[in-house]
Amino acid sequence: MTQTINVTLKIWRQNGPKEKGRFETFNAENISTDMSFLEMLDVVNEQLTRNGKIPIAFDHDCREGICGTCGAVINGRPHGPEKATTLCQLHMRKFKNGDTIAIEPFRAMAFRVIRDLVIDRSPLDEIIQAGGYISANTGGAPDANAIPIPQQTAETAMDAAACIGCGACVASCPNASAMLFTGAKISQLALLPQGRPEAAERAISMVRRMDRLGFGNCSNERECEAECPKEISITHIARMNREFLKASFFSSVK
Amino acid sequence: MQLDAKIPVGPLAEKWDNHRFNLKLVNPANKRKYTIIVVGTGLAGGSAAATLAELGYNVKAFCYQDSPRRAHSIAAQGGINAAKNYPNDGDSIRRLFYDTVKGGDFRAREANVYRLAQISNNIIDQCVAQGIPFARDYGGLLANRSFGGAQVSRTFYARGQTGQQLLIGAYSALMRQVAEGKVNLLPRREMLDLVLVDGQARGIVARNLVSGEIESHAADAVVLATGGYGNAFFLSTNAMGSNVTAAFRAYKKGAFFANPCFTQIHPTCIPVHGSYQSKLTLMSESLRNDGRVWVPKKPGDSRSPEDIPESERDYFLEQKYPSFGNLVPRDVASRNAKEQCDMGKGVGDTKIAVYLDFTDAIKRDGRGIIEKKYGNLFEMYDKITADNPYETPMMIYPAVHYTMGGLWVDYDLMSTIPGLFVLGEANFSDHGANRLGASALMQGLADGYFIIPYTIGGYLNEMNSGPVTASHPEFQTAVTAVSDATNQLLSVNGKRTVDDFHKQLGKILWDYCGMSRNNQGLEKARKMIRDLRNEFRENVLIPGSDSEINQSLERAGRVADFLEFGELMVIDALARQESCGGHFNEAYQTEENEALRDDDNYCHVAAWEFTDADKEPLFHKEPLEFENVHLTQRSYK
Numbered sequence: 001m002t003q004t005i006n007v008t009l010k011i012w013r014q015n016g017p018k019e020k021g022r023f024e025t026f027n028a029e030n031i032s033t034d035m036s037f038l039e040m041l042d043v044v045n046e047q048l049t050r051n052g053k054i055p056i057a058f059d060h061d062c063r064e065g066i067c068g069t070c071g072a073v074i075n076g077r078p079h080g081p082e083k084a085t086t087l088c089q090l091h092m093r094k095f096k097n098g099d100t101i102a103i104e105p106f107r108a109m110a111f112r113v114i115r116d117l118v119i120d121r122s123p124l125d126e127i128i129q130a131g132g133y134i135s136a137n138t139g140g141a142p143d144a145n146a147i148p149i150p151q152q153t154a155e156t157a158m159d160a161a162a163c164i165g166c167g168a169c170v171a172s173c174p175n176a177s178a179m180l181f182t183g184a185k186i187s188q189l190a191l192l193p194q195g196r197p198e199a200a201e202r203a204i205s206m207v208r209r210m211d212r213l214g215f216g217n218c219s220n221e222r223e224c225e226a227e228c229p230k231e232i233s234i235t236h237i238a239r240m241n242r243e244f245l246k247a248s249f250f251s252s253v254k
Numbered sequence: 255m256q257l258d259a260k261i262p263v264g265p266l267a268e269k270w271d272n273h274r275f276n277l278k279l280v281n282p283a284n285k286r287k288y289t290i291i292v293v294g295t296g297l298a299g300g301s302a303a304a305t306l307a308e309l310g311y312n313v314k315a316f317c318y319q320d321s322p323r324r325a326h327s328i329a330a331q332g333g334i335n336a337a338k339n340y341p342n343d344g345d346s347i348r349r350l351f352y353d354t355v356k357g358g359d360f361r362a363r364e365a366n367v368y369r370l371a372q373i374s375n376n377i378i379d380q381c382v383a384q385g386i387p388f389a390r391d392y393g394g395l396l397a398n399r400s401f402g403g404a405q406v407s408r409t410f411y412a413r414g415q416t417g418q419q420l421l422i423g424a425y426s427a428l429m430r431q432v433a434e435g436k437v438n439l440l441p442r443r444e445m446l447d448l449v450l451v452d453g454q455a456r457g458i459v460a461r462n463l464v465s466g467e468i469e470s471h472a473a474d475a476v477v478l479a480t481g482g483y484g485n486a487f488f489l490s491t492n493a494m495g496s497n498v499t500a501a502f503r504a505y506k507k508g509a510f511f512a513n514p515c516f517t518q519i520h521p522t523c524i525p526v527h528g529s530y531q532s533k534l535t536l537m538s539e540s541l542r543n544d545g546r547v548w549v550p551k552k553p554g555d556s557r558s559p560e561d562i563p564e565s566e567r568d569y570f571l572e573q574k575y576p577s578f579g580n581l582v583p584r585d586v587a588s589r590n591a592k593e594q595c596d597m598g599k600g601v602g603d604t605k606i607a608v609y610l611d612f613t614d615a616i617k618r619d620g621r622g623i624i625e626k627k628y629g630n631l632f633e634m635y636d637k638i639t640a641d642n643p644y645e646t647p648m649m650i651y652p653a654v655h656y657t658m659g660g661l662w663v664d665y666d667l668m669s670t671i672p673g674l675f676v677l678g679e680a681n682f683s684d685h686g687a688n689r690l691g692a693s694a695l696m697q698g699l700a701d702g703y704f705i706i707p708y709t710i711g712g713y714l715n716e717m718n719s720g721p722v723t724a725s726h727p728e729f730q731t732a733v734t735a736v737s738d739a740t741n742q743l744l745s746v747n748g749k750r751t752v753d754d755f756h757k758q759l760g761k762i763l764w765d766y767c768g769m770s771r772n773n774q775g776l777e778k779a780r781k782m783i784r785d786l787r788n789e790f791r792e793n794v795l796i797p798g799s800d801s802e803i804n805q806s807l808e809r810a811g812r813v814a815d816f817l818e819f820g821e822l823m824v825i826d827a828l829a830r831q832e833s834c835g836g837h838f839n840e841a842y843q844t845e846e847n848e849a850l851r852d853d854d855n856y857c858h859v860a861a862w863e864f865t866d867a868d869k870e871p872l873f874h875k876e877p878l879e880f881e882n883v884h885l886t887q888r889s890y891k
């Protein structure tokens with residue numbers, strides 16, 4: 001049933017990467033429980049604007065849980081309390097009248113805060129640049145059915161490929177590791193026959209880049225898996241480790 | 255000006271082949287001397303930027319998002335068509351071509367659509383080579399499913415996330431070229447003007463959305479792949495940031511805008527629930543494969559769906575269209591849903607919704623099979639509405655989804671401005687007055703991977719002008735104009751927020767230029783939009799400054815363009831005194847309430863030329879000639 005609730009928001013405000021940040025308190029009143037979390041922030045921003053204040057900056061785009069643009073830490077959890085849900089798909093019916101909600105940006109050494117809840121996630125693009133692709137120039141591909149792929153293999157690759165690159169795994173990890181993100185890509189491409197020719201080089205190059213960008217290591221906390229809005233399994237980290245070790249010991253890639 | 259589509263001569267099936275042979279090639283050593291700007295990094299822009307870089311061109315790729323992987327192509331759920339005929343069910347290039355032309359209600363250009371159907375097969379090959387995990391059968395071969403508007407299974411898919419997988423494929427190829435140093439990636443940039451030197455597109459002016467700086471970028475050609483204008487309606491299935499700005503500013507610089515009134519209203523979306531609503535969510539059309547659409551027979555029936563016996567349900571699509579049933583094209587399905595709700599037979603709290611019921615499919619196939627096909631969609635529905643579609647029928651209602659209109663392009667995908675190419679949803683060429691499901695992904699990738707890489711070479715060979723740098727005075731003029739416009743917006747300091755204006759504009763367009771239109775309403779809408787635009791200029795309130803991240807300012811620029819562009823949509827709708835596809839003028843319908851075309855007078859593309867701010871645009875016409883298909887009244891009965 002649709003209801004309206006009042007909540008108190010404690011939102012992280014920060015003017016720029018080098019500025020000092022602080023929490024500010026806002027009251028969000030008469031919030032319909034059918035609203036999404038971001039629609040609730042829209043309502044707050046409209047009020048701030050009308051009152052001559054600067055609205056809260058936050059990234060968002062598709063608002064249907066697939067582009068990976070949105071994300072904030074809600075009461076200590078990336079994307080909020082709901083399992084397998086991005087912030088845009090979190091609805092206010094998950095909160096109670098009178099709740100206090102703390103809202104912070106995804107924090108990690110590798111993610112710079114640009115403003116308020118907006119962060120710089122370009123290091124994730126850089127990890128992909130280190131080898132998160134199959135080097136197949138356009139044109140000249142064989143017929144799509146030339147290489148059959150067992151259904152189960154394709155499904156497991158798809159499980160990994162579902163990653164939306166939001167960075168919640170990094171934000172949830174005590175080491176700010178990007179291993180779930182990196183592992184998902186390495187795993188997807190390692191599973192498919194098309195990805196095998198470059199598997200060794202890819203694993204080594206992407207893992208090294210991840211380290212160099214300031215992401216931490218994995219210490220099996222499993223927070224990433226718990227918070228991932230696409231429920232990507234840490235078995236993909238295991239497959240990445242296997243690919244990395246195999247490449248380090250047995251391949252000619254240095 | 256006579257519009258010349260430059261359609262190659264010769265038989266339909268040989269046009270593209272002949273044309274590729276006739277296009278002059280750019281020597282590999284010379285390719286590296288050219289710089290190409292690509293604006294937008296969705297399926298069309300991402301694939302174009304990657305492929306052009308693979309060929310050796312220097313590419314500058316721009317997007318407003320923080321990463322190219324976020325472009326809204328990512329949200330396409332259902333699939334991508336190709337004429338592979340793997341299921342052996344009678345498909346062919348010619349059939350895909352025919353279905354697309356017919357689905358578009360005979361308002362698309364034959365030669366372009368045939369080329370699209372030809373290329374469709376290469377796309378699937380390329381995507382598989384990139385490691386896209388398409389759905390497969392037990393034997394390991396690719397699986398297909400059927401989709402609205404077709405009677406064959408030709409749709410390839412990756413669960414309900416086909417757009418995401420294809421986009422990540424193009425993005426990966428793009429990232430590889432960034433690593434190779436062939437692509438200079440410029441995210442969080444918004445194109446605010448196109449720069450012409452001696453009548454040719456030679457660069458853009460863009461705002462750095464983090465620093466606020468207005469930057470100049472010069473090139474030898476500019477490619478726009480900036481998507482559609484569905485957000486003119488405020489509520490749509492587009493991403494919040496999707497906008498018409500790049501295309502509209504190119505229009506103001508002389509690129510003609512074609513068929514702006516052709517918008518697609520998608521039948522299966524989650525209904526509107528409140529005024530705070532920021533966007534509408536699409537439920538993939540593939541759901542219509544197994545879901546049955548119905549409303550109660552009796553108007554005003556407010557019983558819950560399980561209490562309405564079979565005999566009192568109206569499965570209106572199956573009744574009316576026995577051969578296509580629930581799989582009729584999008585425009586037909588949408589209009590019928592509206593018709594039922596207008597008769598008072600709508601369901602849910604707002605009575606502006608119809609049921610999409612899976613009970614029979616679950617009984618027939620078992621829950622497991624349905625879950626496998628649509629699990630993520632059902633979950634998404636449950637998340638948004640707190641209703642479980644396994645147990646109670648979904649409620650759906652049409653929403654603005656895709657725009658068939660766009661910048662006019664010739665066969666080479668070049669606009670009326672030499673050197674300005676337009677790809678994907680941003681151009682107008684392939685879908686006519688209505689796009690079939692699973693065709694947008696096909697077109698975006700066809701344009702980006704397989705067409706522009708050839709045709710741009712032909713242009714560069716003939717452009718015949720020397721290098722231009724960003725210090726050219728035309729860039730300075732454009733930067734000044736953009737800065738002045740920004741300062742103007744900020745200085746208004748009125749009372750109403752940007753979103754407030756945007757919502758009002760959206761309501762006007764939805765009411766008068768939406769699923770069903772009439773001349774009186776359109777005239778009224780035109781005046782309302784003008785008034786609203788004037789009020790915006792005097793009363794908009796934008797906090798903050800231009801030298802920082804300012805999301806209100808970003809939106810204000812886009813809404814300012816929508817307020818001008820919305821009028822162009824209405825003007826185009828008024829000029830087209832017929833009904834076709836997504837453009838349904840109530841005065842022109844068959845006895846069975848289907849869109850009634852007027853092929854004698856309106857079998858053309860309407861291309862509009864900008865004259866001056868707030869002045870009437872000039873009308874140009876590209877006649878459509880159909881040599882290979884016979885124009886018929888579309889019938890899906």
